[in-house]
Amino acid sequence: MHIVAVVAFDGVIGFDLATPLEVFGRARRLDGRPAYDVRVCADRDQIDAGAFTLRAPWSLDALSAAHTVVVPGVADPGAAVPPQVLDALRAAAARGARVASICVGAFSLAAAGLLDGRRATTHWAAAAALARRYPAVNVDPDVLYVDEGDVLTSAGAAAGLDLCLHMVRCDHGAAVAAETARLSVMPLERAGGQAQFIAHEPPTADGSSLQPLLEWMAENAARDLSLGDMAARAAVSSRTLIRRFREQTGTTPMQWLTRCRVRRAQQLLETSDVPVEQVGIRAGFAAATTFRERFKEIVGVSPWAYRRAFQSSRPRSPASARAVDTSRAISTAAGARDHG
Known part of the structure; x- marks a missing residue:
């Protein structure tokens, strides 16, 4: 069975963590069998998730058997990613696992060097920071997700649902993805990109002659x-x-x-x-x-x-x-x- 490992470390955003658990956990093949074996993996026994603490049933060693690795966002995307997490992500990518990020989880993939020379996205409010911090990454702030084949990234929050449904469709076809979308009360595809969620204020020139x-x-x-x-x-x-x-x-x-x-x-x-x-x-x-x-x-x-x-x-x-x-x-x- 296709194993999905969702990585948790201190600061993980609960919504981002739950998104792949819900989408992949609900997905069923046409014959009714589960489509995925979903595992939450952590770098330590107890994870600080802000409003709650988390005990993951799997260690980072479980990434060695995963077909897909998903990295949720963290509350402070500028914080250093634990070295053991970076090593596990690099090892998973090196052996051919599909690696994906939710929202500002893209910062973790970039820190591991997995986005160098690639097109990627993240939450529109953090896109400029990602581009500044990792100039080797081609950041596209306008789309809901980017599929580079073995590395995928999504925009903020709900766009993680779009990305996960996209992966279900790639793995099991449109019919399975459509049923999974219905269970998640989500359209299989949403029109437009991140631009529709931004208040398009014109540039300001406070204090200037203009x-x-x-x-x-x-x-x-x-x-x-x-x-x-x-x-x-x-x-x-x-x-x-x-x-x-x-x-x-x-x-x-x-x-x-x-x-x-x-x-x-x-x-x-x-x-x-x-x-x-x-x-x-x-x-x-x-x-x-x-x-x-x-x-x-x-x-x-x-x-x-x-x-x-x-x-x-x-x-x-x-x-x-x-x-x-x-x-x-x-x-x-x-x-x-x-x-x-």
């Missing part, structure tokens, strides 16, 4: 602002404005304005029943197609998908429900014309 202009742009983002309008407001030439934006925000005036509008659209999609096309207009986009394109480019999913995922649950008024239904009908009719 700050008054940025505040004015944010307040007037719904207007049809041109580069000339912004330059006139700042009392500089368009060329000077572009140069100052690059120096102080790392982007251009129009790109900054677009991110400001996308962030406003996110807020409207999360908190209101305004039809999606109207959300784009209220956020400052002149055309619905432009709004959809820019939103998906920055956030990673469509405005419709974002609303489904992040809108707070509350009853709609009959009027707003009719408005949404009308908007959907118009959108559907427009799509039919475009493809007719």
Whole structure:
């Protein structure tokens, strides 16, 4: 049977530890037999997991028989990984075991040298730190998981579920993975990447000469602002404005304005029943197609998908429900014309 060893050491995050236990532990072959033998392995008798202590039934020696080794994240990803854990991970990878990480567990794989020259991901909030600390790793902060064959990494928390289900599908096919996903109350695949979970605030320039202009742009983002309008407001030439934006925000005036509008659209999609096309207009986009394109480019999913995922649950008024239904009908009719 396929043995999955989940490694625990001090600071392990309970959610990350439980994810592979639940997914692989629930997986059943088509004939009903368990698909995996799941083992929790630790480097010592008692593990400090923050809110609780853990006694693992297996030592690190069990990694020598594992087909898959999963490394959960720890509360402080910058803390040193126990040398014996690093040695066990290197040995498992050297003999051909599949090695995977959940969330900031990628730091442990990187510390073992298993991500050098490879593409990898981790929680979006820790991606920059991973890239700085391990420059030999090609960090992709936008995806839910990365499969490099023998080494796999996932983004934050729930993305560990995506990765584990992906491995089940690779091992036993889509039917087994789909049933495992249903038992976990998870879709087998989720649309988009990590970008949809980030609040896309435009870059700031606190204390700089641009700050008054940025505040004015944010307040007037719904207007049809041109580069000339912004330059006139700042009392500089368009060329000077572009140069100052690059120096102080790392982007251009129009790109900054677009991110400001996308962030406003996110807020409207999360908190209101305004039809999606109207959300784009209220956020400052002149055309619905432009709004959809820019939103998906920055956030990673469509405005419709974002609303489904992040809108707070509350009853709609009959009027707003009719408005949404009308908007959907118009959108559907427009799509039919475009493809007719």
